[in-house]
Amino acid sequence: xxxxxxxxxxxxxxxxxxxxxxxxxxxxxxxxxxxxxxxxxxxxxxxxxxxxxxxxxxxxxxxxxxxxxxxxxxxxxxxxxxxxxxxxxxxxxxxxxxxxxxxxxxxxxxxxxxxxxxxxxxxxxxxxxxxxxxxxxxxxxxxxxxxxxxxxxxxxxxxxxxxxxxxxxxxxxxxxxxxxxxxxxxxxxxxxxxxxxxxxxxxxxxxxxxxxxxxxxxxxxxxxxxxxxxxxxxxxxxxxxxxxxxxxxxxxxxxxxxxxxxxxxxxxxxxxxxxxxxxxxxxxxxxxxxxxxxxxxxxxxxxxxxxxx
Amino acid sequence: xxxxxxxxxxxxxxxxxxxxxxxxxxxxxxxxxxxxxxxxxxxxxxxxxxxxxxxxxxxxxxxxxxxxxxxxxxxxxxxxxxxxxxxxxxxxxxxxxxxxxxxxxxxxxxxxxxxxxxxxxxxxxxxxxxxxxxxxxxxxxxxxxxxxxxxxxxxxxxxxxxxxxxxxxxxxxxxxxxxxxxxxxxxxxxxxxxxxxxxxxxxxxxxxxxxxxxxxxxxxxxxxxxxxxxxxxxxxxxxxxxxxxxxxxxxxxxxxxxxxxxxxxxxxxxxxxxxxxxxxxxxxxxxxxxxxxxxxxxxxxxxxxxxxxxxxxxx
Numbered sequence: 001x002x003x004x005x006x007x008x009x010x011x012x013x014x015x016x017x018x019x020x021x022x023x024x025x026x027x028x029x030x031x032x033x034x035x036x037x038x039x040x041x042x043x044x045x046x047x048x049x050x051x052x053x054x055x056x057x058x059x060x061x062x063x064x065x066x067x068x069x070x071x072x073x074x075x076x077x078x079x080x081x082x083x084x085x086x087x088x089x090x091x092x093x094x095x096x097x098x099x100x101x102x103x104x105x106x107x108x109x110x111x112x113x114x115x116x117x118x119x120x121x122x123x124x125x126x127x128x129x130x131x132x133x134x135x136x137x138x139x140x141x142x143x144x145x146x147x148x149x150x151x152x153x154x155x156x157x158x159x160x161x162x163x164x165x166x167x168x169x170x171x172x173x174x175x176x177x178x179x180x181x182x183x184x185x186x187x188x189x190x191x192x193x194x195x196x197x198x199x200x201x202x203x204x205x206x207x208x209x210x211x212x213x214x215x216x217x218x219x220x221x222x223x224x225x226x227x228x229x230x231x232x233x234x235x236x237x238x239x240x241x242x243x244x245x246x247x248x249x250x251x252x253x254x255x256x257x258x259x260x261x262x263x264x265x266x267x268x269x270x271x272x273x274x275x276x277x278x279x280x281x282x283x284x285x286x287x288x289x290x291x292x293x294x295x296x297x298x299x300x301x302x303x304x305x306x307x308x309x
Numbered sequence: 310x311x312x313x314x315x316x317x318x319x320x321x322x323x324x325x326x327x328x329x330x331x332x333x334x335x336x337x338x339x340x341x342x343x344x345x346x347x348x349x350x351x352x353x354x355x356x357x358x359x360x361x362x363x364x365x366x367x368x369x370x371x372x373x374x375x376x377x378x379x380x381x382x383x384x385x386x387x388x389x390x391x392x393x394x395x396x397x398x399x400x401x402x403x404x405x406x407x408x409x410x411x412x413x414x415x416x417x418x419x420x421x422x423x424x425x426x427x428x429x430x431x432x433x434x435x436x437x438x439x440x441x442x443x444x445x446x447x448x449x450x451x452x453x454x455x456x457x458x459x460x461x462x463x464x465x466x467x468x469x470x471x472x473x474x475x476x477x478x479x480x481x482x483x484x485x486x487x488x489x490x491x492x493x494x495x496x497x498x499x500x501x502x503x504x505x506x507x508x509x510x511x512x513x514x515x516x517x518x519x520x521x522x523x524x525x526x527x528x529x530x531x532x533x534x535x536x537x538x539x540x541x542x543x544x545x546x547x548x549x550x551x552x553x554x555x556x557x558x559x560x561x562x563x564x565x566x567x568x569x570x571x572x573x574x575x576x577x578x579x580x581x582x583x584x585x586x587x588x589x590x591x592x593x594x595x596x597x598x599x600x601x602x603x604x605x606x607x608x609x610x611x612x613x614x615x616x617x618x619x620x621x622x623x624x
Contacts, residue, residue: 115354132363133363220550264550
C-alpha cells in the first residue's frame, strides 16, 4: 500500500512537471508574440508622433525642397501612381495568362516543370537583383532610360510570381464539374477559360493583384538601382502637353521619383528636420500598404465565406 | 415541309464544308491563344535567363580587369577610390554578419510563435494573429530602415554608449523582427499540415501539449520548417534598404556587429545613387557583387532543397 501511494505521488510529480512546461511554453509563446507586436507598435507610434504634425495639404502638394519645412511629396506620389499604372498594365495580363496556362492548358512534361520551378525560384530572388536586371535590359539594352517605363516594368517582373501563384490558387478552387459541364456543351478550352474560369476566379486573382501592388509600392531597392532621381522638382509631362510632337505617352519616358525613394532620401540626411518629413512620408506609405493588404485579406475571408459551389 | 427539304438538300454539301471550315478556324484560334498563353508563362523563364545573362556577361568584363584570385582574397573593397581594391570579402563579411544577427532574432522567435499558434493558441487567437502577421509582411522595408536608424540605434546607444551611429547590430535586429512573420507563417502552415491522428496518438499516450509539439509535431513538420528558415535566410541576405540606411556603407572586413560596415546590397545602392557612367569598371562591380549575392542565395536554396529531401516525412 505504501509502495503504491509513493508511486502515485511520483507520477503526480511527473505530471505536474510536464504541465509546468506546458504553461512555461504557453507564456513564452505569448511573450514572443507580444515582443513582435510591441516592437511594431513602437515603430508606428514613433513614426506617427514624428510624422503626423508634418502632414498637411501643403505637404502633399509641394515639391521637395532644400528647406525641410517647405518640402513635400508631390513628385513622389505622382511618380508612384504612374509607375504603379505601368506595373499593373504589364503584370496583370502576363500573370493571369501564365496562371491560366499552367492550370488549364499545360501538359505534365518537363517544359511545365521548368516553368513551375522558375516561378518558385523567382519569388526568392532578392529584389535588388531585379534592379540590376532592369539596369542591363530596360535602361541600357532597350534604351528606355531611367524612366517611369523602366521602373514600372521592373516592378511588374517582380510581382509576376505573386500574381501567377494567386491566380493558380484561385483557379484550383473551381470544382472540376464546372469544366466538365462546359466541355460537355461543346466549349473549347478558351471559351471555358473566358466565360467561366476567369470570371469565377476573378476575386481571388484580384486579391493577388492587390497584394502584389502593395509590395510593389514599397519596393525601393530595384528602383534606386535603375537610377531614379532622389530630388525632382517637376512633374512628368501631361498627355499632349507641350510642343506638337508631344504625345499621349511622353510621361512614360520622364525621369521620376517614388515615395519610398523620397523617404530614403530624407532618412539619409543628417538634418533631423528632414527626418520628420521622412516619418510623414513613411506614415502615408505604411497606411497605403496596410490598407491594400487589409483589403486583400478581407476580400479573401469574405470570398471563402460566400462561395458555395 | 417537303419543299424546305428539297431546298435544303442541294445546299447540304456546301453547308458541311462551311462547318468544317468554321471548325478549322476555331481550332486555329484555339492554337494561337494557347501559344500566347504559353508565351506569357515563359516570361518567368526569360526573366531568369535574362538575370543570369546580365550578371554573367557584365561580370566577365569585370573579371577581365580584376583577376578572380584578387576578387576572392583581397581584404579591401575600394573600387571607387584612386587606389582601387576589388576584394569581395569585406562585403561578404558585412552581409553574413547582418544576416546572422537577424537570424539569431528571427529563427527562435519565429519558431516559438509558429509552435504557439499551431499547437497552443485557440482558434480565435490564431485567426486574429495570422492576418495580422500577413499584414506585417507587407510593410515597406525602407520604413524598417527608418526604424533601425532613428529608433533602435538611439535605444541601443543608451545601453552601449560607445556604439557608433551606423552599426550592423541595429540593422540586424530590425531585419530579424522584419522576417519573423515570414518564418512563423510558413512554419505554422507546415505544422498545421501534420495530420491530427499523430497528435491524438501522442495525447493518448499521456503526452502534454508541449511534449506533443516538441517531440511529435515539430519533427514531422521539419522539412516545412527548414523551408521557412531558408526563406528567412534568403530575405536576410538580400535585404537592402535597412542596411543601406542603418549599417553605414563602409565596407570593412569585420564580423563585429557593433561596428558599421557595408553589405553587398548596400554597395549596389551606393553605386546606383552615385550615377556611374555606363560601361566603366565601377559600373561592372555592381554586377559582380550581384552575381555573388545570387550565388549566395542559390547556395542556401539548394541547401534548403537538400534538407527538405533528406528530412521529408511521409505520413
